[in-house]
Amino acid sequence: MTNKKELNVNPDDGSSEKSQSEEGILxxxxxxxxxxHKYGIERSHADNVARNALELFDVLxxxxxxxxxxREFVEIxxxxxDIGVVTDFEDHHKAGRDILRFHPPSEVPERLWPIISWTAFLHKKKIGKKxxxxxxxxGFGKMSEDLQDLTLKVAALIRLADALDYSRMESRLGKVKFGKRSIRLEIEGQGAVIDAERMAEKGDLWHLLYDTRLEFKPAPKK
Structure with a gap:
């Protein structure tokens, strides 16, 4: 990731929102x-998910x-x-949300802080219309519609990127085939079968947001 003091995001990108300090949080x-260092994040998994997220951002x-x-914001x-794993493994999505509400990354503009915490919350469990x-x-519903929409789009990518490293066996995106209303993504690596299945499960949010269907298949063995 490039080293930047702060992301520069245009005010018209749908990210404007009241600061958390205005909501009583400091x-x-x-x-x-x-x-x-502070929260014991599994570095190898975090790096893999970040790499996957960038590739998915570009491909999709x-x-x-x-x-x-x-793009860099999605990477962050x-x-x-997974910042909440050490604090509370079973409910690490909730722990992560709470940690990031109070300790957002300083590289991120204040108006985007809520997205960081809600994306951590949304990355774990199944998501349906209900x-x-x-x-x-x-609290999610108290954000502006634009910020809610942006949060869900970022979370949809993170869910897929996380699923691609579910096996922890260095799976990667392979060939991508675009159809009229579908995209087929081949998954390469020893854990391809496991991770392709996991991506199909974690694609639930994506399919709530977009009409374009995603298909995940293990790449043919050479």
């Missing part, structure tokens, strides 16, 4: 590197349509998505 930002950009300036989300409705009844 966050204490931390440098990204500090998270790995014609569908998700996110501004390229958000990937690096900290869960999204319930989500809007919580």
């Amino acid at each position: 966050p204490e930002p931390l440098p990204l590197e500090a998270f790995f 950009r014609s569908v998700h349509g996110l501004n390229p300036v958000l 989300n990937a690096l900290v998505h 869960k999204l409705r319930k989500l809007k009844e919580k």
